[in-house]
Amino acid sequence: MTTLLATRGLSKHFAGLRAVEGVDFDLPEGEVRALIGPNGAGKTTLVSMICGRISPSEGQVIFEGRDITALPAHKRIMLGMAYTFQITSVFDGLSVGENVALAARRRLKGAKVTPAVDDALARVGLLDRKAQEAGDLSYGHQRLLEIAMGLAQSPRLLILDEPTQGLAEGEIAEFKTLIRELAGKTTILLIEHNMSVVMELADRITVLNFGEVLAEGTPDEIHANGAVQTAYLGGDHASA
Numbered sequence: 001m002t003t004l005l006a007t008r009g010l011s012k013h014f015a016g017l018r019a020v021e022g023v024d025f026d027l028p029e030g031e032v033r034a035l036i037g038p039n040g041a042g043k044t045t046l047v048s049m050i051c052g053r054i055s056p057s058e059g060q061v062i063f064e065g066r067d068i069t070a071l072p073a074h075k076r077i078m079l080g081m082a083y084t085f086q087i088t089s090v091f092d093g094l095s096v097g098e099n100v101a102l103a104a105r106r107r108l109k110g111a112k113v114t115p116a117v118d119d120a121l122a123r124v125g126l127l128d129r130k131a132q133e134a135g136d137l138s139y140g141h142q143r144l145l146e147i148a149m150g151l152a153q154s155p156r157l158l159i160l161d162e163p164t165q166g167l168a169e170g171e172i173a174e175f176k177t178l179i180r181e182l183a184g185k186t187t188i189l190l191i192e193h194n195m196s197v198v199m200e201l202a203d204r205i206t207v208l209n210f211g212e213v214l215a216e217g218t219p220d221e222i223h224a225n226g227a228v229q230t231a232y233l234g235g236d237h238a239s240a
């Protein structure tokens, strides 16, 4: 299978702190990959370098075989990278539809925008709320709206940073259904602490610990990995 995204020797140091250190990462096209690890392991820092939100101290980001390390974030969106981050990026005063249209216009133009908006809203189950003010949505629906904002860009790679954080059980079940529908069509990189979500959705899992890749494998392989269990049980996120 073709490699969509790769990193080589990717590192980020913050004033002596090695947040990410020498990460070699390969994500084949069409895969759902979970990125897990204890709090502070470097997950958000790694995906921030992949998206171009922060620049690496060392190393390369490669997308479809092209070195994009120096490419600004908005140009990576044009290549087909979409992402949602832990902090909500919804504009409260705009309607649900306007929020998704703004996101869609980062990549699409003209007559392509409206169908992309409706399709993305339908996928997350929010089409009937298109005209509603986004600030009036429940927290769970705002998280789904953010995913719709990513989907409306017809991404090649969708990066989701803790998408189920703060969601109710029923909303988590809806999220799982959504990702299962996308699986195989869109390559997904998912930072997630909820282990049932990870184990049920991921084709493969990459475990980060102290900024380095500790393990990589299928859910069963990771579940059986002693080093992973030690990292979690020894860390401050034993429930993860």
Ligand SMILES: Nc1ncnc2c1ncn2[C@@H]1O[C@H](COP(=O)(O)OP(=O)(O)OP(=O)(O)O)[C@@H](O)[C@H]1O
Residues within 6 Å of the ligand: 014, 017, 019, 037, 038, 039, 040, 041, 042, 043, 044, 045, 046
């Ligand atoms: N802008 C920054 N300046 C200084 N240190 C930072 C900065 N961003 C992150 N760090 C540090 O880098 C390390 C990795 O943080 P990061 O947020 O990437 O971890 P994480 O695995 O995403 O954690 P969590 O699961 O809690 O979200 C942490 O020690 C964090 O405090």
